[in-house]
Amino acid sequence: MNIVVCVKQIPDPADPPTMDEAKGTLNRNGKLIMDDSDSYGVEMALQLAEQAGGGEVTLVSMAPNNETSGLRTALAMGAAKAVLISDDTLAGSDALSTAKVLARSIERVNPDLVVAATESTDGYTGTTPVQLAELLGWPSVTFAKKISIEDGKVHVQRQTEVGYDDVECPLPAVVTVTAGVVEPRYPSFKGIMAAKSKPVDQLTPSDIGLDASQVGAAGAGQRVVSVEAAPQRASGDVVVDDGDAYQRIVQFLQELKLV
Amino acid sequence: MTIDRILVIAESNNGQVLPASLELLTEARSISDKVDAIAWGKDTASLAAEVGSYGAGRLFDVGDIGESLPGPHVASAIAAIVNSENAPSIILAPTTYDCRDIIGRLSVKIDRPVITNVVGLDQEGDAISSSHVLFGGSQIATAQFTGKMPWIFIVRSKTFTAEPSSGQPAEVVGIQAGDLGATANASIVSHHVETQSGPKLDEADVVVSGGRGLGSQEAYSMVEELAELLHGAAGASRAIVDSGWVPYSRQVGQTGKTVKPTVYIACGISGATQHLVGMKGAKNIIAINKDQEAPIFSVADLGIVGDLHQIMPKLIEALKGLS
Numbered sequence: 372m373n374i375v376v377c378v379k380q381i382p383d384p385a386d387p388p389t390m391d392e393a394k395g396t397l398n399r400n401g402k403l404i405m406d407d408s409d410s411y412g413v414e415m416a417l418q419l420a421e422q423a424g425g426g427e428v429t430l431v432s433m434a435p436n437n438e439t440s441g442l443r444t445a446l447a448m449g450a451a452k453a454v455l456i457s458d459d460t461l462a463g464s465d466a467l468s469t470a471k472v473l474a475r476s477i478e479r480v481n482p483d484l485v486v487a488a489t490e491s492t493d494g495y496t497g498t499t500p501v502q503l504a505e506l507l508g509w510p511s512v513t514f515a516k517k518i519s520i521e522d523g524k525v526h527v528q529r530q531t532e533v534g535y536d537d538v539e540c541p542l543p544a545v546v547t548v549t550a551g552v553v554e555p556r557y558p559s560f561k562g563i564m565a566a567k568s569k570p571v572d573q574l575t576p577s578d579i580g581l582d583a584s585q586v587g588a589a590g591a592g593q594r595v596v597s598v599e600a601a602p603q604r605a606s607g608d609v610v611v612d613d614g615d616a617y618q619r620i621v622q623f624l625q626e627l628k629l630v
Numbered sequence: 631m632t633i634d635r636i637l638v639i640a641e642s643n644n645g646q647v648l649p650a651s652l653e654l655l656t657e658a659r660s661i662s663d664k665v666d667a668i669a670w671g672k673d674t675a676s677l678a679a680e681v682g683s684y685g686a687g688r689l690f691d692v693g694d695i696g697e698s699l700p701g702p703h704v705a706s707a708i709a710a711i712v713n714s715e716n717a718p719s720i721i722l723a724p725t726t727y728d729c730r731d732i733i734g735r736l737s738v739k740i741d742r743p744v745i746t747n748v749v750g751l752d753q754e755g756d757a758i759s760s761s762h763v764l765f766g767g768s769q770i771a772t773a774q775f776t777g778k779m780p781w782i783f784i785v786r787s788k789t790f791t792a793e794p795s796s797g798q799p800a801e802v803v804g805i806q807a808g809d810l811g812a813t814a815n816a817s818i819v820s821h822h823v824e825t826q827s828g829p830k831l832d833e834a835d836v837v838v839s840g841g842r843g844l845g846s847q848e849a850y851s852m853v854e855e856l857a858e859l860l861h862g863a864a865g866a867s868r869a870i871v872d873s874g875w876v877p878y879s880r881q882v883g884q885t886g887k888t889v890k891p892t893v894y895i896a897c898g899i900s901g902a903t904q905h906l907v908g909m910k911g912a913k914n915i916i917a918i919n920k921d922q923e924a925p926i927f928s929v930a931d932l933g934i935v936g937d938l939h940q941i942m943p944k945l946i947e948a949l950k951g952l953s
Binding site for chain 1: 699747843928940945
């Protein structure tokens with residue numbers, strides 16, 4: 372069972388990035404880390420490969436400046452190797468261009484299963500994994516809250532508005548996972564040391580047969596025209612509870628005629 | 631490029647079009663007088679009166695797709711419409727699980743980008759600008775398509791208000807999906823409903839939500855009790871859904887439901903970006919949190935800094951005394 376996990380390396384959400392207003396894109400030039408949403412996919416893939424009795428977990432990532440720090444985190448968790456597509460021409464890529472880059476890269480690995488997060492923490496477009504599945508000509512099951520593999524099929528509990536559906540799907544397939552599908556492990560010291568020497572195959576768009584007009588800002592069919600401060604809600608009264616603050620809530624609800 | 635037809639994805643559940651699709655039909659008819667809808671399922675034709683009353687002239691019927699996930703079928707049918715004389719200038723889809731699947735596949739089939747997480751549309755002549763919330767609502771970005779039509783937007787629910795017009799039932803037009811290859815091989819084996827009593831989370835007038843600050847799964851019963859006393863619905867932050875304390879169907883936020891109640895009471899929720907996006911539209915916000923610096927207080931009309939384990943029981947008792 373060979374599994375690819377799509378990993379996005381993003382600016383640290385604890386130190387939110389700024390918008391580049393001229394380009395209308397997020398500044399991603401600082402240090403990047405693995406998107407926390409992807410740690411669930413990495414863990415799930417490692418467990419599925421192990422349960423299948425072997426096989427490799429390969430990471431695929433597109434990032435600026437040959438960034439590998441986020442990939443090293445996932446390699447330290449136990450992934451075997453990584454493919455990184457990085458090039459100046461990729462800056463400003465939209466979700467569809469990103470999916471094209473990932474699809475071409477994944478075809479080289481030829482996995483049985485591709486796992487991705489439902490959406491990234493920084494851009495949260497949430498369309499890339501399904502675009503990827505369509506480009507590969509594969510079925511997809513999104514919003515998985517539980518995954519198992521039996522008889523060459525992936526079985527998924529897929530979230531719905533009212534609960535979940537049990538879905539089964541033959542391989543190869545793309546599955547997107549929600550946070551909570553599994554508890555991600557912390558990389559061990561041994562894992563961190565081993566990750567330093569694991570192979571990261573660095574490619575450019577031309578290596579995978581895409582030309583510069585198809586990717587990056589040149590291939591994006593949309594642009595951000597302005598970024599403005601949102602009208603702020605005026606924050607109201609903030610009171611420290613002295614034992615009777617609950618009465619303020621009662622009064623507030625009475626004024627709204629809700630009690 | 632001139633804006634002509636608009637196609638709205640009319641997702642339905644139990645024979646009723648989702649409110650989020652009705653909101654989009656309402657918006658579509660304010661942009662163009664040529665609005666079509668597309669639906670799938672066993673008895674799609676029965677939706678013709680409803681989508682017609684919201685302004686759709688035609689209802690494209692993909693038909694019964696059995697237990698397949700709808701993404702590949704509906705995307706293929708829309709691609710066929712795009713390649714016909716009925717080609718829309720704009721495609722509007724609600725932010726649902728199935729519509730995200732449909733649009734992802736459609737985007738590849740017709741090689742067009744998608745703009746997602748739309749919280750507003752603004753028309754100026756033949757240009758459409760979409761607005762988007764950034765960084766938990768502190769900034770609003772405006773985006774436009776620069777390439778060929780159709781322009782595809784996935785819109786968050788409650789962006790527009792659904793209002794029926796006096797439209798006649800839509801004309802039902804059958805539309806076939808093309809060859810789907812392996813893409814349609816995922817199928818639903820069984821459905822599971824996690825029941826919830828009281829009003830629906832996204833329709834309730836009062837929403838009481840709990841977060842990590844509750845400290846334990848057991849403490850969520852206070853959230854439920856308070857919600858029940860106020861005839862409201864109980865919600866949750868992503869943190870406690872991910873921890874398995876409550877089912878996903880209660881999650882409020884970016885990856886959960888968008889709520890716009892008269893009053894939203896956040897109990898032990900710090901107010902992460904991903905949560906604020908789902909509840910900032912509430913008319914009134916009350917927050918209880920022990921951390922005075924919690925971001926939730928910056929949007930609260932009434933903020934109580936204190937221990938919710940002290941405050942909530944007193945509040946519940948006081949409300950019981952009043953009812």
